[in-house]
Amino acid sequence: MNGASGSSDLATISDSGDDRAALPAVVSESRESPPSSLFIESGNSAFWAFVRRTRVRLRGVAFVVGVANHTEVPILASVTGGRGTRQRPIAPGTFWVDPESEVQVTGVVSHLDALFMREVCVRFQVRSREYVASALLHGLLPWVTALCVLLALAGGIAALVATPRISIISAPGVAPSGTDVSIWYNAGGAGNASYALTDASGATLIAGPLDKARTTLQVHLPSTDRTTAYALRFALSGPLGKRAAAAEITALPSDRLPGPRVLALTVDPPANAKAARVVTVHYASDATKARVALLDDQGGVVTEQSADPSGTLKLPLPPRAGSYLVRLRVKRNGQSTESVVGVPAIGAKPTSAPRSESSPLPIAVRAAPAPIALETRVARPGGSVRIRVDAWQPGLQLTLQRNDGTPIEQVDIARNQRAVALSVPNDAVDAVVLIARYIRDDSEETFVRSVPVRAN
Secondary structure, three states: OOEEEEOOOOEEEEEOOOHHHHOOOEHHHOOOOOOOEEEEEEOOEEEEEEEEEEEEOOOOEEEEEEEEEEOOOOEEEEEEEEEOOEEEEEEEEEEEEOOOEEEEEEEEEOHHHHHHOOEEEEEEEEOOEEEEEEEEOOOOHHHHHHHHHHHHHHHHHHHHHHOOEEEEEEOOOEEEOOOEEEEEEEEEOOOEEEEEEEOOOOOEEEEEEOOOOOOEEEEEOOOOOOOEEEEEEEEEEEOOEEEEEEEEEEEEOHHHOOOOOEEEEEEEOOOOOOOOOEEEEEEEEOOOEEEEEEEEOOOOEEEEEEEOOOEEEEEEOOOOOOOEEEEEEEEEOOEEEEEEEEEOOOOOOOOOOOOOOOOOOOOOOOOOOOOEEEOOOOEOOOOEEEEEEOOOOOOOEEEEEEOOOOEEEEEEOOOOOOEEEEEOOOOOOOEEEEEEEEEEOOEEEEEEEEEEEOOO
16 A cells, blocks of 8 residues: 545545555544545546535535446445434435446435434445545534524523512501502513402402502502501412512501601701801601791791701891791691701800600701711612711711601611612602711711702
């Protein structure tokens, strides 16, 4: 044998002696894939063959087999398809190639078979020798694989989005009978959502569909002359399951409703004599209406204006010097509460305000710098309010609440803590109120700020 070489494209064997002694026994025993072309030469005889994939057709993957037999013996060709040693016959099957002749045959492998077959192999039997040529099919396998991956990904995302979910974010625990109450909720996923208001016996009083695109539901509580417990039930049923949520609401007659509370009230006087004669009032309450008034030392009203139940406003001081008071009067359900704090003279030391009998929380006048500073001027629904701790004070506690006094989050600040972020609910509107309480010079002080909430 003069030489032999093989590759994935061409295998050439030549020899000047007897081809039965010169040709290799079985070419297909090579661990590498058989070549797609063969050229065998022995003396004056030659044998050339190839197999190639041509194109993907509507009915399958087409291939072609070509054989040129320039020997004195016929050649038996067998066409199979499969992966590695797992082969099975496929069309055109087995055929003979006569001596001194050339043959070219075509075949088609269906798309389904091509998914499971890696290659088309053609085995050529020349006397007692066997040679193998092969061609990779590919077919639609890469496209089908990519499509399956995309479908699996899309199916996972669709299942995640379609999974039913429902929760009640906020609901009043106690409310006046015969009034409308607001319930904040979050619902999503595939399916139909509904709500029902039931009494203690389980009887349904009000029911209806629930809009998943909204976050607030108004429910009217029946009028009653005694304390009554209700259950507000949310349900979401879809193809991927069911979810439910419930909240208890106690309806009280008007004569048993608790009065409104002033949660916090602070006054910032002018910094110095050159500053504008304006005092800044920060306050928070759980009422529905509020009025802020500036009183003289005789209790006469100098100026008065309506205000939000919680917030910040500025009151101008009269030109004449003197002592003044700030009065906050809040109302809810026909009941009222008021708290009064003094406005210290310009440059005077801060004075403690008397505790309001109707308010369980301390109220103070704050003229010294606050130990914290707001870094968030405008908050977003679902965002956060960031607070910087400039000078820690004992008992420093931060509370974030809604305008109606409903607590959102409360944290105690450690001595070495320098910043904190309080979460704003997704359904927050208009504003949230930050209240800081701490001990300074053996007295409790309060810091109040209203933070606007805007979606954009």
